[in-house]
Amino acid sequence: MQIYFVRHGRTQYNLEHRFQGGNSDSPLIDSGIAGGKAAGRRLQAVEFAQVYSSPQKRALDTAKYIVAENQWQPEIIIEPRFQEFKFGTWDGKREEDVAPQSQKELLLHHPDQYQPELAGQGESYLDFVTRTTAAVHDAVNEAGVHNAQPILVVSHGLVTTMTVKALLGIPVAKFRDPLYIDGKLMPTIGHGIVDNDSLTILETHDNQQFDVKTWNETDYLPTD
Template sequence: MQIYFVRHGQTQYNLEQRFQGGRVDSPLLTSGIRGAQQAGAYLADVHFARVYSSPQKRALDTAAYITAANRWHPQIKLAPNLREMDFGDWDGQLEKDVQPQAQLEIVVHHPDQYRPELAGGGESYPQFVARITQAVHAAVAEVGVDSTRPLLIVSHGLVTTMSIKALLGVSIADIRKPLVINGQELPTVGYGIVDNDSLTVVETLDNRHFEIKTWNETGYLKPAKS
């Protein structure tokens, strides 16, 4: 079966470079709504077996725009384990303002060394990765690996990127680095994360082994007309 992953549309916190984890939400910007609608138009003829979304509003709104454009108008099932990574008191703060800055350097460059108790609290990377990969495995099991129809997961930058990397066997130490497949570095928006409103497609035949079929596709996203 194939799993379609879509990251939510752009928010004000994205623009301001604030931590936007599991405890906070920033509404979709006009550009984020437009991107979600364009993603929906691109996926309009895909007959999904099921649609799962993070319960956070930015992801759920994105999922709603996508399903509204889909010819089958599928229902959205909330999956609490698809919430974004919990950064504790750092959530909502500007990245440049969080303390201690040494932990900020670690959180983006040395995830295996990150200690949330020395930062804003929240989740460690192992805790986060275990939670989100469990959510993906559960979704696949619920639909069934023999399904000829794909499932759709709408969530967040870290959830999307790190669940896929972990399912591919990437270690926590390397989970923030860009993916390299067949000697080619796959494009990201920064720190190894996929773009807003992007589509990544992964395939599995047994819910244990996973293969990327499409990575960080944004070709359907068009700028607003001036």
């Protein structure tokens, strides 16, 4: 079984370096829409067992652009557990404006030390990946771990990046560290997450052990 992860397209909040978590939404900008359509063309010949989307508009819109290009026009299943990391009152604020900045630094660089109760009253990394990885395990069980058809999950930067790392067995303390696969450094953007409209693919044979087959693929995206 393979699980395809696509991050939503670029939004205005992305450009403004605002926290855009589970309690905020900014619509896709033109390049984000173009990227979603390009991701759809990249995946147009893939017959998915199930297609899941975060309920948030930026992800669901991206999923709709992808499905519109797909030969089989699969149904999109809304999965609330694929909602983005919840930053609480920090959602929608520019990174440079939140307080205390010490907690922002922990959030971005030392996730095991981040204390949401001292920041925006959001969620911890552990609580976050507990819900997202449970959603992946349930989706694999639903489709059947030996299903030759993959699952598609359209969600968010942290959902993709941190869920994949958690499924690989990486501890919370190292969630923001560089990721190496077979000795090769995997590309990321700001603060170690995958690109907008990028494709990451995991594979599992038992719904317990996971391997990265594709990481942060973007070569199908239009250049700015």
